[in-house]
Amino acid sequence: MKQITQTGLTVENAISEALEKLQVTREEVSIKIIQEQKKGFLGFGAKKAEVEVTVIEKTPISEKPLDETPKKLEEVQGKPELLPEKEEEEEAIPALSNEQAIQETKNYIQSIAEGMKIEDLSITHEQRGKKVNFYLESEKVAMLIGKRGQTLNSLQQLAQLVANKYSNQFMMVELDAENYRERRQETLEQLADRMADKAIRTGGRVQFEPMPSYERKVIHQALSRRLDIDTHSEGKDPNRYLVIEPHK
Numbered sequence: 001m002k003q004i005t006q007t008g009l010t011v012e013n014a015i016s017e018a019l020e021k022l023q024v025t026r027e028e029v030s031i032k033i034i035q036e037q038k039k040g041f042l043g044f045g046a047k048k049a050e051v052e053v054t055v056i057e058k059t060p061i062s063e064k065p066l067d068e069t070p071k072k073l074e075e076v077q078g079k080p081e082l083l084p085e086k087e088e089e090e091e092a093i094p095a096l097s098n099e100q101a102i103q104e105t106k107n108y109i110q111s112i113a114e115g116m117k118i119e120d121l122s123i124t125h126e127q128r129g130k131k132v133n134f135y136l137e138s139e140k141v142a143m144l145i146g147k148r149g150q151t152l153n154s155l156q157q158l159a160q161l162v163a164n165k166y167s168n169q170f171m172m173v174e175l176d177a178e179n180y181r182e183r184r185q186e187t188l189e190q191l192a193d194r195m196a197d198k199a200i201r202t203g204g205r206v207q208f209e210p211m212p213s214y215e216r217k218v219i220h221q222a223l224s225r226r227l228d229i230d231t232h233s234e235g236k237d238p239n240r241y242l243v244i245e246p247h248k
Contacts, residue, residue, distance in 0.1 A: 002055035007048040008232055010037050017232050018053035020213055021220060030054045101167035102132060108162045109134065109175075112155060116143055130170060132163065136177040144177050149184055152177060153212055185218050192222040196229045199244045208242045210235065216242045 002022060008014030011033055019026060030053075037049035096104070106123050113121040121144075122137040136144055145152045152175055160173040174181070191208075199206040208219070216233055219242055223231055233242050 001057060003052065005034070005050065005052050007050045008037075009048060009234075011049040011051060013232060013234070014049045014051045015053065018051060020217060020233060022053065022055060023213075023217070024055055028056055030056055096166045096168065098127065098167060098169070098171070101163050101171065102127070104166045105132075105134070105159050105163045105173065109136070109155065109159055112158075113138070113144065116140075118143060131172040131174065134159065134173065134175050136175060138177075141177045145180050149180060152180060184215070188215055188218045189222040192219045196223055196226060196244050199229055199246055203246055205243055205245045208244075210239045210241045213237070213240070216240070 004018050004022060006014045006018035006021070008017055015026070015031060019029065022029070032052040032054075034050040034052055035047065038047040102125055106125070109123060110121060113119075118138050118140045120138050120140070124135045124137075126133045126135075138144065143151070144155065146154075156173060156175040159175060160171075163171045163173050176182075195206045195208065208216075220231055223229060223244070228247050230245050230247050231242060232245075233240050235241050
């Protein structure tokens with residue numbers, strides 16, 4: 001059973017931080033509020049909110065009634081409005097295998113690349129359990145990556161939707177182009193240390209630019225070993241950002 005106790009400026013901040021670290025949605029956990037936030041008086045007696053978040057253990061799909069499985073899959077995708085269309089497809093044709101769903105996802109990525117005038121795109125993939133990694137190669141790969149990976153991240157989100165539209169089970173999709181993800185992780189880890197040092201040096205909070213949840217997770221993990229600073233995220237996606245503050 002996965003469980004985490006998390007503090008935050010507010011209860012909602014604490015819950016969001018816990019969900020981000022556990023990599024789950026709000027529907028997949030039970031939440032216990034240990035302490036509400038307290039503003040204090042003139043800065044004295046202030047306390048952060050504290051919550052306990054527990055991941056709800058799921059019953060294996062094979063043990064669930066068949067009519068519940070498509071609904072749960074759509075909830076994971078965050079696209080409940082697609083449920084009727086999914087049901088119609090399942091009635092009309094047999095569910096596709098993982099390999100077929102992966103091929104449909106490749107076809108979709110290829111069509112996007114062709115629309116960007118990229119004709120030499122090569123796509124390979126590697127599957128480990130429910131996670132599928134797609135590797136993109138092209139002389140114009142910089143166009144697929146975009147500024148700070150924004151194009152690649154958007155394409156990854158779309159590919160995730162396509163894969164789960166055709167697959168008969170939930171799949172996690174990650175796109176990489178010429179080891180961009182690995183290089184980006186190294187850059188983020190180095191940036192995290194520099195920003196943490198700045199927070200300690202100035203004695204104030206340091207704010208990152210907005211970034212996707214998995215990049216914020218990289219920074220959280222990189223700084224988890226440091227006891228002199230605290231990290232939390234603020235704002236709402238897609239403009240959610242990470243903040244570092246000296247530990248008090």
